[in-house]
Structures are given as C-alpha cells and as structure tokens.
Amino acid sequence: MEEDSTLQSFQQKVSELLLRHRSFLDIISKFQESNARVNRALIKAVTECGCIQVHGERQNFPSSFSPAWLASQLNTHLHGDLCDHCLDIVRSEMGKNLFYLAALCNLLELRLDQVIDQEMAKLRTFGIFNLR
Numbered sequence: 001m002e003e004d005s006t007l008q009s010f011q012q013k014v015s016e017l018l019l020r021h022r023s024f025l026d027i028i029s030k031f032q033e034s035n036a037r038v039n040r041a042l043i044k045a046v047t048e049c050g051c052i053q054v055h056g057e058r059q060n061f062p063s064s065f066s067p068a069w070l071a072s073q074l075n076t077h078l079h080g081d082l083c084d085h086c087l088d089i090v091r092s093e094m095g096k097n098l099f100y101l102a103a104l105c106n107l108l109e110l111r112l113d114q115v116i117d118q119e120m121a122k123l124r125t126f127g128i129f130n131l132r
C-alpha cells in the first residue's frame with residue numbers, strides 16, 4: 001500500500017472543497033488569476049510596502065563559464081526581505097494558486113506528487129543543463 005503524502009492529502013481536500021468553479025474553463029482561468037494575484041502581492045510589497053526592492057539590469061553571460069561561477073554572478077534583481085505582513089499575503093496567494101493547480105490535476109486525473117516527482121527526476125537527470 002502506498003503511503004499517503006501531504007500532497008495527496010492536499011489534492012484530496014481540494015477535490016472535496018471545490019464546489020464552485022468545477023468546470024475545466026473555470027479552473028484554468030482561476031489558476032491563471034491566482035497566479036496573477038501572487039505576482040500582484042509581490043509587486044505591492046515593492047510599490048506599497050517597500051520591504052523589498054527590484055533593481056533590474058542586464059545580466060552578462062560570458063561565452064564560457066562554470067555553473068558555480070554563474071550562480072555566484074547572476075543577479076536576482078531583488079533586494080530586501082518580505083516583511084511579516086507581505087510574507088503572509090504572498091503565502092496565502094501561493095496557497096490559492098496551489099489550490100487551483102491541484103484542482104486542475106484532479107480534473108485531468110493527475111497526481112500532484114507525481115507531477116513534482118517527474119519534474120524532480122528531470123532536474124536530477126539534466127542538472128545545470130536544465131537551465132530555464
């Protein structure tokens with residue numbers, strides 16, 4: 001018997017609780033909307049709270065480099081740390097986004113843990129060559 005993981009429990013709970021927006025069209029639009037709300041919460045942390053700042057600039061990629069050197073040189077463009085208030089909001093919005101991802105998995109009869117396991121296997125196989 002397979003052990004029930006946290007992700008499986010979460011996915012099951014989503015299935016039990018999702019009464020509205022059960023259609024595929026509703027789920028994919030709510031998934032996209034919830035993703036936009038994660039981005040909006042992060043943008044408000046910059047523009048309204050100010051606990052984090054974004055300093056964008058061009059990334060310079062040399063013609064040859066080692067992965068370790070590259071990781072130490074690339075800039076996230078992000079400065080500061082989310083304050084507790086913004087962190088709560090971002091976590092909440094990410095949770096809603098995961099809710100709709102789990103709902104989409106349920107509709108397509110996919111297991112969220114298997115989606116993550118498959119991605120993890122790709123990361124392990126391709127390592128640094130899996131750059132995105």
Ligand SMILES: [Zn+2]
Nearest residue numbers: 049051083086
């Ligand atoms: Zn903040």
